[in-house]
Amino acid sequence: MSFVSERRPPEPQTQPGHIGLRTYVTGFVLAVILTAIPFALVMAKVASPDILLPAVFVIGALQMVVHFKYFLHLTDGENGHWNISALLLTGVIVTIVLSGSLWVMYELNRNMMPWMFNPGTQQSMQTMPM
């Protein structure tokens, strides 16, 4: 991610190094495109969920990067490297929390046999796909 490049095109009325209107407009246009694509794909049901789901997740991740770059400007200012360090650490923790939880819950669910439950709870557990 080259955050530095956004500083280069200065607006006529702004000083060099200033975040200008152009930064926000670029970010907004990209965000609109990256929102419209997944909604259009899912609404038109262009493919099976097996293909569509990863595609939509990748586009969502891309849009998050666009927001970080064009709206949050994390690398600017004297604390830029601290912002990025905090973000990276959070990324690691979020990955552990998400993947760990899903893995554990999937394994727990898979290793549960229907006879381990009384008939009342059995149905609700069986409908859990994970």
Next chain:
Amino acid sequence: MLQKLPRAATAHDAMHEAVHGTELEHHDTGATVVLGFWVYLMSDCILFAAVFAAYASLSGAMAGNPGNPEMFNLPYVLAETACLLVSSFTYGLAMLAVGEDRQDRVMLWLGITFLLGASFIGLEVNEFVHLVAEGSGPDSSSFMSAFFTLVGTHGCHVTAGLIWMILLMAQTLQRGLTAQTKTRLMCLSLFWHFLDIIWIGVFTVVYLRGAMA
């Protein structure tokens, strides 16, 4: 955008220097406050990760009820998304006006941002009311509990942001664009853009994924 703050503080300090002599503390304080707020946002991000994990784990636990496909009404969610995305952009324009010391424009863009945020909350509350009326409230299944927790936690954050925005607008009107109000506007800007990023996760994981099934 973070670089704007030190510059704003510097302008302020220069003004103070002329009046009172050197006063560099404001400069450091403002930047540190914003960094501290960013660290808070990162902890909030971990909170959302936990709620997302709960939602994903429980997304099939319907308690024997059939899924309600109308729950994931994509045109409706697109309207919610548009409100939040445009409000993120208009808050950016407000921050540009802060950099130019144009208080009238700051108030205008903040006002528009507030209305868009309030529209988002209005749409979301309407959605929740309909779900509860149809008997799909948070008490109907684990899945619905997780749904209301995830979407509701985001909604609570946006509501808190709206209250904060009203207070800051009142303060800016009263005190003008001082170093302190600028720091606070900067923190709210981080909060607001952060919530829009979380919403990308919500509409992807909850609504787009839900509408596929």
